[in-house]
Amino acid sequence: MIRTVRYWDPETHAVHLGLLRDGQVYSITRRVPAFTDPLPVWYTFRALDLSVEEGFARLVDGVQPMASYEELAAQSALLPPVDAREVWAAGVTYERSRQARNAETKLQDSVYDRVYEAARPEIFFKATRERVIAPGQPLGLRSDSAWMVPEPELSLVLTAAGDIVGWTLGDDLSSRDIEGENPLYLPQAKVFSRSCSFGPVLLWNTGAEVPAGWTLTLTIRRGGDIAFQGSVSLQQLRRPFEELVAYLRRDNPVLDGTVLMTGTGIVPPDEFTLQPGDTVDIELPEIGVLRNPIAAPLGK
CATH class of the missing domain: 3.90.850.10 (Fumarylacetoacetase-like, C-terminal domain)
Structure with missing residues (x-):
């Protein structure tokens, strides 16, 4: 099960896309700054012929969690999970x-x-x-x-x-x-x-x-x-x-x-x-x- 969130990071003053795993959020944006929304990630996986599971495994390999999901929710930092126009x-x-x-x-x-x-x-x-x-x-x-x-x-x-x-x-x-x-x-x-x-x-x-x-x-x-x-x-x-x-x-x-x-x-x-x-x-x-x-x- 692959779940992502978007949130406001006060440290970088920017929107981040994060992978949610075991209650912890791992910032994908810190690894690839252009990835602040799910759609560019989806197109990248398709272009590289990567499954969703394999793609996210590569993106968060070696990345430390930024915060817990509960912390982001308590701080009102959560954003809609996709920037839908x-x-x-x-x-x-x-x-x-x-x-x-x-x-x-x-x-x-x-x-x-x-x-x-x-x-x-x-x-x-x-x-x-x-x-x-x-x-x-x-x-x-x-x-x-x-x-x-x-x-x-x-x-x-x-x-x-x-x-x-x-x-x-x-x-x-x-x-x-x-x-x-x-x-x-x-x-x-x-x-x-x-x-x-x-x-x-x-x-x-x-x-x-x-x-x-x-x-x-x-x-x-x-x-x-x-x-x-x-x-x-x-x-x-x-x-x-x-x-x-x-x-x-x-x-x-x-x-x-x-x-x-x-x-x-x-x-x-x-x-x-x-x-x-x-x-x-x-x-x-x-x-x-x-x-x-x-x-x-x-x-x-």
Whole structure:
């Protein structure tokens, strides 16, 4: 299992890419200063015909750990694990998501029913680099929404050619009342300041991982208590990754390092909405825990 993190190093005043091994972080950037992001590393391994395992073994040979993962998290030094200029997302890829969208609209035979069964998936734009929040940093609620929830999603990190470099965890913070009022309001329900986080690590695609066997868990804490908790097996994901990637790239050039969120199968009950001070944990043992507190809308 190969996992990397990106973090801010106060000693060098620079972004570093690090290999996470046994809780310790080994700086790859100290060995190769140009390697501050996973994509150049991925292309280098391909050019040298190196496996991911062999490539990283060479990069950290003789390197001493810089810090523990816990230390970097405690220092708020963790960054998104890839410098993604764009984040996209797929919707209604789980039965639970279809149920929730129908509850919002209160319609039978809704657009969500039809897209769930259709050949073409729902693909939408989620965030630019500037709207992405680092692990541990606060996501922000919309000022004009009274019904907001996190959407925990396994997320793909892609090359421009559509190769899956690896996986991370994503939080597609969403307004259910705005989207439920009218599906055409989807961009406003999804794209706003501090609406997206992904991380904390990148699990590299070595060909040995089996995502269908993974289980994703969402835990929302409020005042020290668990306000909501739910889990979903990725076996319930209706569409294969390759199909989602293919539709994303149809007549739509994607950038190296693009993140594609694959949809949510965990939705809190209809009476639940996030509040400032809540903490959202999205956990997958193979990747780790993406944790973000929830903040009030800007200006409040």
